Amino acid sequence: MRELRIGFAYNEKPSEDAEPPSGQPLPVDRLPASNGAVPASLSPALHDRFAEWDEPATIAAIEAALRRRGTVIRMEADTDFPAKLREQLPDIVFNIAEGLNGPNREAHVPAICEYYGVPYTASDPLTLALALDKRRAKEIFRARGVCTPAYVLVGDGAGPDLPASFPLPAVVKPLYEGSSMGISERAYCTTPEQVAARVAEVVGEYDEPALVEEFLPGREFTVAILGNGQTARVLPIVEIRFDALPAGALPLYGYEAKWIWDTADQPLQIFDCPAPLEPPLAHALESAALAAYHALGCRDWGRVDMRLDARGVPHVLEINPLPGILPDPRQNSCFPKAARAAGIDYDELICTVLDSALARYGMRP
Numbered sequence: 001m002r003e004l005r006i007g008f009a010y011n012e013k014p015s016e017d018a019e020p021p022s023g024q025p026l027p028v029d030r031l032p033a034s035n036g037a038v039p040a041s042l043s044p045a046l047h048d049r050f051a052e053w054d055e056p057a058t059i060a061a062i063e064a065a066l067r068r069r070g071t072v073i074r075m076e077a078d079t080d081f082p083a084k085l086r087e088q089l090p091d092i093v094f095n096i097a098e099g100l101n102g103p104n105r106e107a108h109v110p111a112i113c114e115y116y117g118v119p120y121t122a123s124d125p126l127t128l129a130l131a132l133d134k135r136r137a138k139e140i141f142r143a144r145g146v147c148t149p150a151y152v153l154v155g156d157g158a159g160p161d162l163p164a165s166f167p168l169p170a171v172v173k174p175l176y177e178g179s180s181m182g183i184s185e186r187a188y189c190t191t192p193e194q195v196a197a198r199v200a201e202v203v204g205e206y207d208e209p210a211l212v213e214e215f216l217p218g219r220e221f222t223v224a225i226l227g228n229g230q231t232a233r234v235l236p237i238v239e240i241r242f243d244a245l246p247a248g249a250l251p252l253y254g255y256e257a258k259w260i261w262d263t264a265d266q267p268l269q270i271f272d273c274p275a276p277l278e279p280p281l282a283h284a285l286e287s288a289a290l291a292a293y294h295a296l297g298c299r300d301w302g303r304v305d306m307r308l309d310a311r312g313v314p315h316v317l318e319i320n321p322l323p324g325i326l327p328d329p330r331q332n333s334c335f336p337k338a339a340r341a342a343g344i345d346y347d348e349l350i351c352t353v354l355d356s357a358l359a360r361y362g363m364r365p
């Protein structure tokens with residue numbers, strides 16, 4: 001049988017000496033990271049713009065895993081991606097590309113694959129765009145009966161300001177960012193004046209509206225899911241342990257926790273997996289996570305970030321249909337950690353995602 005030709009679509013984080021894309025000044029909470037996942041000396045502009053892109057080590061580890069299934073053709077998702085895809089026409093594309101421009105950036109590679117009729121792993125363009133837009137995702141969760149915190153969109157020039165009845169404290173987030181860009185401790189607001197000030201900062205810094213969300217004070221979890229339809233399965237649940245944060249820190253797994261306090265030398269011991277959970281709560285988290293995954297039409301894999309309200313009821317904060325996957329077990333990365341807890345090593349995790357997509361297309365591994 002002919003060997004499977006696997007295209008591998010990714011965006012690689014620029015090297016430290018790359019030219020910044022713009023000379024615009026950056027706010028304090030978007031300073032360069034000291035996390036091992038990002039070169040400490042990367043300029044602030046590059047760090048922030050490319051925070052979601054992958055390290056060479058991650059790209060190499062995924063490529064090595066995919067080689068178990070066939071020939072791997074690297075296809076960096078740069079402006080030449082459409083031409084490379086048309087020229088190579090691989091049997092399938094393994095997609096982790098986060099994209100570059102605009103609120104639909106994660107949808108671009110899958111859309112181009114569809115255009116050329118090339119199968120690809122993970123969610124389709126519609127799902128990827130919906131998941132990145134936190135308000136649209138929450139509208140769908142609500143319509144499908146998935147609990148998600150109260151919210152209002154502010155700063156889009158159309159909607160009202162914060163209603164007087166809105167529950168405080170609140171978390172103010174840029175509408176379509178990830179990796180906690182814009183979600184530093186400043187995002188936590190206890191008064192309408194703080195909310196208004198933070199919304200103005202978000203609009204000014206990101207040039208996009210802000211989602212103001214009711215702050216949920218309970219425990220936080222993230223739930224990794226593999227597979228499709230009835231056979232989608234939940235991996236062991238990860239709890240975010242706020243007692244691992246520096247004394248006095250707010251209970252947020254935000255910018256500081258991901259990019260400043262967690263270093264390669266001293267990783268925060270912030271994940272507990274499997275989380276210590278009574279069976280009813282574990283079941284409630286798993287069913288809400290699966291409901292969110294299916295509501296948005298996720299495929300092959302995804303990670304659902306969840307938090308409990310004051311009464312202990314799980315709510316979905318957001319869903320990541322292209323989850324981060326650092327290969328080094330010493331680095332904090334939820335999905336590989338959950339997989340390891342289930343006895344699935346890194347290579348097997350990557351191959352399981354590929355096999356799941358192959359099965360969807362009726363192509364056997």
Ligand SMILES: Nc1ncnc2c1ncn2[C@@H]1O[C@H](COP(=O)(O)OP(=O)(O)OP(=O)(O)O)[C@@H](O)[C@H]1O
Pocket residue numbers: 149171173177178179180181183213214215216217220251252253254305307317318320
């Ligand atoms: N409504 C909320 N109540 C309490 N904490 C919140 C709320 N929204 C966000 N947070 C905190 O901020 C963190 C980041 O928020 P969120 O997951 O929405 O952002 P993100 O940038 O998309 O994250 P990721 O890094 O997973 O892509 C959460 O993990 C949580 O700790």
Ligand SMILES: [Mg+2]
Pocket residue numbers: 305318
């Ligand atoms: Mg999150």
